Amino acid sequence: MISINKLHFSYKKTPVFSGISATMKSGHIYGVLGRNGTGKSTLLYTIAGLVCPQRGEVNVNGFTPFRRDATFLQNIFLVPEEFYLPDISIPNLIKYYSPFYPAFDQPSFHQYISQFDIPADATLLSMSYGQKKKVLISFALATNTQTLLMDEPTNGLDLISKGQLRKIIAGAITEHKCFIISTHQVKDLENLIDDVVILNDTRILFNENLGKVSKKLSFQISFEPEYGEEIIYQEPLLRGSAIVKRNLDNEESRIDLELLYKAAMSDSERVQSILEI
Numbered sequence: 001m002i003s004i005n006k007l008h009f010s011y012k013k014t015p016v017f018s019g020i021s022a023t024m025k026s027g028h029i030y031g032v033l034g035r036n037g038t039g040k041s042t043l044l045y046t047i048a049g050l051v052c053p054q055r056g057e058v059n060v061n062g063f064t065p066f067r068r069d070a071t072f073l074q075n076i077f078l079v080p081e082e083f084y085l086p087d088i089s090i091p092n093l094i095k096y097y098s099p100f101y102p103a104f105d106q107p108s109f110h111q112y113i114s115q116f117d118i119p120a121d122a123t124l125l126s127m128s129y130g131q132k133k134k135v136l137i138s139f140a141l142a143t144n145t146q147t148l149l150m151d152e153p154t155n156g157l158d159l160i161s162k163g164q165l166r167k168i169i170a171g172a173i174t175e176h177k178c179f180i181i182s183t184h185q186v187k188d189l190e191n192l193i194d195d196v197v198i199l200n201d202t203r204i205l206f207n208e209n210l211g212k213v214s215k216k217l218s219f220q221i222s223f224e225p226e227y228g229e230e231i232i233y234q235e236p237l238l239r240g241s242a243i244v245k246r247n248l249d250n251e252e253s254r255i256d257l258e259l260l261y262k263a264a265m266s267d268s269e270r271v272q273s274i275l276e277i
Contacts, residue, residue: 004022007055030178037233088196090123134161151182
């Protein structure tokens with residue numbers, strides 16, 4: 001479990017977090033959303049122990065991340081947005097780097113790269129950026145760490161690869177693992193994540209389980225003008241409007257993650273008040 005308590009952090013005079021708090025549990029896939037520059041990457045780097053809180057506390061499975069304890073490092077993996085992979089073959093990548101992760105599963109690694117159409121004996125130098133990213137993500141999943149952090153993992157991937165990524169991640173999560181994925185491309189996480197965390201203006205604007213959201217909010221396309229107090233957010237389409245409204249029947253509805261994000265950004269207090277009813 002990950003516990004963040006009253007976390008403060010700034011880059012020089014630019015505040016990033018002003019006392020944010022959150023809990024993230026095993027068995028869940030969390031999506032961290034927000035505009036560029038809102039602290040999505042900084043949050044992941046803080047959880048990984050690469051950034052030290054200026055005030056507040058972060059605890060990951062009983063460890064203080066910035067102390068970089070060896071046991072802690074064996075059970076966490078970060079896939080950064082920008083990365084470097086050495087000019088070696090995939091077999092040597094496994095040979096030299098997998099020993100750092102005691103639970104590394106080589107058959108699973110080969111299964112993942114096969115699903116991504118990456119040859120098992122390929123050399124990293126000969127690969128495109130997108131292929132390298134797929135190798136790195138496959139390695140990350142094969143480490144079987146309790147905590148897996150991914151920063152903008154779909155950047156550089158084509159539409160087919162994004163679909164493969166969602167399928168692979170969904171199949172890799174277990175009750176003992178916690179996945180946290182940051183992105184500004186909201187649609188890329190649809191039908192994958194369990195919980196949404198939205199960062200904005202140095203604070204957590206929204207932090208909810210999507211099962212709860214699906215019972216409290218309804219996402220619709222309407223071809224007739226709609227008005228009324230139940231409508232929370234709407235935007236025009238080429239034909240009709242996309243609408244977020246209160247779900248008076250409390251029946252689960254299909255969530256449009258992009259609309260949810262826009263609704264929370266436009267009126268988070270109202271959205272939160274409906275979810276708490």
